[in-house]
Amino acid sequence: MSRYGPRPFFPGLAAALLAASVTAAPAVVTDPTAVTVALAAPVAAGMAPNCATPPALARSVSAVPWPQQRYAPERLHPLATGAGVTVAVVDSGVDRRHPQLAGRVLGGTDLLDPGGDGTRDCVGHGTGVASIIAAVPHDGSGLRGLAPAARILPVRVSEQQVVDGQGTGRTVAPDDFARAIRWAVDNNADVVNLSVVLYADHTAVRDAVGYALARDVVVVAAVGNLHGNGDPRPYPAAYEGVLGVGAIGADGVRADFSQVGSYVDLVAPGSDVLMAAPGQGHHRAEGTSYATPFVAATAALLREYHPELSAEEVAGRLKSTADPAPGNGYGAGVLNPYRAITETTGGAVARSAPVIALADDRPDPALVAQQNRRADARQRAVLLATVGGVVVVGIVLVALVVPRGARRRWRPADPN
Known part of the structure; x- marks a missing residue:
C-alpha cells in the first residue's frame, strides 16, 4: 500500500512542487517552505494518452x-445519490475510461498542458x-x-510522483492553482x-477560496500528512470557511x-482506502487526500437532499x-453521512472572521439564479403553510359549529 495524500505546494522552489503525500519515511521538515515531498509511485492500470511513463x-x-462497511451506501442512496450536483476535483486529472x-x-480543463480537458491522469x-x-x-x-450520481469536473494541475523517494514531474505554480479554483467555480x-x-x-489562493465561498460553493481540503514533522500550517485547509479534513x-x-x-x-477514512486506478482496476493508499473526498461526496449528497442549504x-x-x-485532533468528530442527511439539527456554524475575496462589482449569474431558486422554494413553502393553516381553521370551525347547530335544531332557510 502506498501513502498518497495531499499534494503540497512549496514556495521557494523554482517550480512550486505539488505532491500527493509523504512517503512511509518522510524527510525531516526543518523549513516547510523548502521541503521536496512528492506523490507516491503510481500503482494503477493502463496509461492515459501521452503519459511519459505507463502505470503498473x-x-x-x-x-x-x-469505509463502505462503515458508511453503508445502500442506506444513503435511497435518500440521495448526488444527482444534479457537480464536484470539481482539482488534482492530477481524472481518467474517465475507468468503467466505474x-x-x-x-470535460474539464488542464492547466499543465493547455488544450487538455482534465481527463488525462498519469499518476x-x-x-x-x-x-x-x-x-x-x-x-x-x-x-x-x-455520491455515484454526482458529476465530476476534473481540473488537472499536476503529474508529479515519487521515484526512489524523490519527487519528479511537473506541477503548476500557486497562482495557477488559484486559477484552477476560480475556473471550477465559474x-x-x-x-x-x-x-x-x-x-x-x-x-492569490486565499482570494480564490474567498471567490468560491462568496458564490455559495462548498470547499473541502486536506489538512496534510506531516504530523510527524511538526504540523506545519496547511492551506487552503486553514482558510476560514474551508472544511479541513x-x-x-x-x-x-x-x-x-x-x-x-x-x-x-472533521475526520474521515484515510488509511487503507480502496480506489479506482487509471484505466481499470483498483489500488489501496493512505493520506488525508483520500479522507477529503468522503467529505466532498457527503456535501454533494446534502446539496441534492437539502437544496435550500x-x-x-x-x-x-x-x-x-x-x-x-x-481525543484531540479530530475537529468536530468523525464524518457521518447518514446523520448529516437525515437529522433535523445542524446549521451554519459561525466562524471567527470572513475570507476576504477579490472585489467583483458584477453580479454572478449562477449565484443570482441559485438565490432565485431558493427564494422561490421558500415562497412555495410559505404558501403551502398558509393554505394548510386555512384548511385547518376551516375544519375546526366546522367541527364546532355543526354540532351546535344540530343541538339547536338548525335548518337551512327555505328558499321558497
Missing part, C-alpha cells in the same frame, strides 16, 4: 472496503479521489462511491475537492500521519452531525 498493472478488487467512472466525468491520484466520490457499482468490484462546481496542501499563505483508520483512531491543529474540522450551512451540518471522536 492494477487488478480489480471484489472485497467491500472498510463511465458517464460521471465531465492516478485524481482518478482515485474521484472514484471515492462517484464510482458507480460494477460487477466484480467492491468499490462504490458515496464552470458551475457546487463542491470543490482540494486534496492539496500549500505550506504557505498565498494571496483529517484521516482515521478502520479502528476510528486518527492516522499517525494526519496533521493536528485548529484547521481540522447554503454552502456555509452544509459545512455546519457536516460538523454538527459528526460522531464523537476519542
Whole structure:
C-alpha cells in the first residue's frame, strides 16, 4: 500500500512542487517552505494518452472496503445519490475510461498542458479521489462511491510522483492553482475537492477560496500528512470557511500521519482506502487526500437532499452531525453521512472572521439564479403553510359549529 495524500505546494522552489503525500519515511521538515515531498509511485492500470511513463498493472478488487462497511451506501442512496450536483476535483486529472467512472466525468480543463480537458491522469491520484466520490457499482468490484450520481469536473494541475523517494514531474505554480479554483467555480462546481496542501499563505489562493465561498460553493481540503514533522500550517485547509479534513483508520483512531491543529474540522477514512486506478482496476493508499473526498461526496449528497442549504450551512451540518471522536485532533468528530442527511439539527456554524475575496462589482449569474431558486422554494413553502393553516381553521370551525347547530335544531332557510 502506498501513502498518497495531499499534494503540497512549496514556495521557494523554482517550480512550486505539488505532491500527493509523504512517503512511509518522510524527510525531516526543518523549513516547510523548502521541503521536496512528492506523490507516491503510481500503482494503477493502463496509461492515459501521452503519459511519459505507463502505470503498473492494477487488478480489480471484489472485497467491500472498510469505509463502505462503515458508511453503508445502500442506506444513503435511497435518500440521495448526488444527482444534479457537480464536484470539481482539482488534482492530477481524472481518467474517465475507468468503467466505474463511465458517464460521471465531465470535460474539464488542464492547466499543465493547455488544450487538455482534465481527463488525462498519469499518476492516478485524481482518478482515485474521484472514484471515492462517484464510482458507480460494477460487477466484480467492491468499490462504490458515496455520491455515484454526482458529476465530476476534473481540473488537472499536476503529474508529479515519487521515484526512489524523490519527487519528479511537473506541477503548476500557486497562482495557477488559484486559477484552477476560480475556473471550477465559474464552470458551475457546487463542491470543490482540494486534496492539496500549500505550506504557505498565498494571496492569490486565499482570494480564490474567498471567490468560491462568496458564490455559495462548498470547499473541502486536506489538512496534510506531516504530523510527524511538526504540523506545519496547511492551506487552503486553514482558510476560514474551508472544511479541513483529517484521516482515521478502520479502528476510528486518527492516522499517525494526519496533521493536528485548529484547521481540522472533521475526520474521515484515510488509511487503507480502496480506489479506482487509471484505466481499470483498483489500488489501496493512505493520506488525508483520500479522507477529503468522503467529505466532498457527503456535501454533494446534502446539496441534492437539502437544496435550500447554503454552502456555509452544509459545512455546519457536516460538523454538527459528526460522531464523537476519542481525543484531540479530530475537529468536530468523525464524518457521518447518514446523520448529516437525515437529522433535523445542524446549521451554519459561525466562524471567527470572513475570507476576504477579490472585489467583483458584477453580479454572478449562477449565484443570482441559485438565490432565485431558493427564494422561490421558500415562497412555495410559505404558501403551502398558509393554505394548510386555512384548511385547518376551516375544519375546526366546522367541527364546532355543526354540532351546535344540530343541538339547536338548525335548518337551512327555505328558499321558497
